[in-house]
Amino acid sequence: MDYRAKVGLRFITRRRGSLIAASLAVAIAILVVQVNVVIFQGLYNAIVRDQINYRFGHVYITRQENFITKSDKMLVNWLERIPYVDAAAPRLDAVASINATGSGQTIRDYSVPVIGVDPVLDTKASTMYKTVGDGQYVSSRNSIVLGAIVARDLGNSHVGDSVKLKFKDRNGVDELRRFTVVGITETAGSVGLDNSVIMNIDTLREILGRPHETQSIMVKLNDPTKDQEVKDLFLRAFPTRSDNFKAQTIEESAETTLSGFRSGIALINLVGYFGMMSSAFAVVTIQMMQVTSKTREIGIMRAIGSRRKDILIIFIFQGMVIGAIGAGLGTIFGVSYTAYAKETHMTFQGSLALEVTYNWLGILQTDILAFLLAVVASIYPAYKATKLQPVEAMRFA
């Protein structure tokens, strides 16, 4: 081994306190970044997951500024013949004002979003049916599933209660209907299902005066990476102007929800990198102490022939050792935390469960950055060390 590496290694490893402190500073910075990634990227992924599962599927088909008039059965059948497609289901959205009658009194009367679903197809293309905590999913024509918040606002409606919804049909005429509550959905997080009600799509079509019309078709894939391909296939198969279809991948359909979140993540990452900067300052301080405590040794080495450059290399090498050990520890801490978050399906105060993934490339990048910072943080102390004159250095007995 090069004598400079050897001396640097001995200097730092034989002062365990400094080595541990400096490496921990680096490791903790990595951990902070990793915790941020787990939480915020996990939250982001969880939102994407829920948007796919509940709302858009992997590919989301609509018609430009209009309802789909082609038969939904035909379109679903066509889509399901594509090998990458697991299932597809039609949806129709509307708004209605809702009220319930409890002990002879009308409770509340306000607007709720209404989601019309095909009871059979929807359970294959979406996991929305799994959010029903109490009761069952939409089945018969007059059944309705209430979001938990809606149910609460209606004075704690339960399964079996009846609710009235008032719609405006396509001609602006009020349509009043009575439904039986068959289930209550309860979701963690931000997809808004708890504020909505779910009913049979055919009932909704009839109420709105839009028989056979569909607002959107969500397509679930068995291979999510093929979304662009499926989208293109579909648009090529139905190119006519009169159809005027629009197909979107999840990145496109959920863009409005996600773009704000993305800039939030960028900000949080910035905070993490500021944490790294402060760990770099810790390394500077510890390395300065290290140089000061080795003043006499530096003097001796200079006296017996080490050049300034050699002294520089010794302390830079120390920085590399600190950076490497710190990156190693940081990876262990960070991966442990990630594993913990993943295994425990970590949530925060009832929010949606984080979708935790191991981002090895990200971890590697953070490690490299932390390592480089430790090295850069060592430059100034190392430079200071080279400025020590052998005579001055030796004055310290």
Place this chain on the structure above:
Amino acid sequence: MPDLVLEVRGVDKIYGEAETAIYALKNVSFSVKKGEFILIVGSSGSGKSTLLNMIGLLDRPTNGKVFIDGLDTSTLNDNQISSFRNSKLGFIFQFSNLLADLTVLENVVLPRRIQKTDTNAVEEAKLLLKTVGLESQMNKYSNKVSGGQAQRVAICRSLINKPTIVLADEPTGNLDSVSAETTVQLMKSLNRKLGHTFIVVTHDRQQFGDVDKVITIRDGKIIEDEITEIPTIT
């Protein structure tokens, strides 16, 4: 004069400036022949260490020149001085000279590693350590050996690169009288056996007995040259 290894010509060393200036050395001139054992004596603060630092190229004179092996050392740049110190000079200091984080053997080998001529370095270092009776201590960390042993290790290190001149600044100053005596005898016998030139700073002239030359300085000036002839050993 081919056997002149050191020539100090009109060296001044001034610390500080203007009114606070201290003449640590004033017009110091002398020369040393190859193989000589020289003492620099004088009371504390007289300028002995300052003079040794000039000879050792650890510091530059304010005026005057130092020639080593006929070379005007003022012409050397920083890196050249480093490699010159490494190959031509050996150093022994008063206080612990060694790198505490290296073993005894590693300390002795270090100048060779710096020189990047490590072949056989370990064997030669072991041989030197054997000469000074420390072969059993060579794998100890150097802060684990006694003060007297540490000075003997430093002597080995100063010799590993077969320097032209070995410089020692109060090498016995920190030792008990028995260790001091051992150290003195060791340096003198190595001087005789290996023929290295020794320049030793001390405030205890008596300890060294017969030497080739004694340079006494007071207030930065040489006040006398005492030359002692010793029987030549061939």
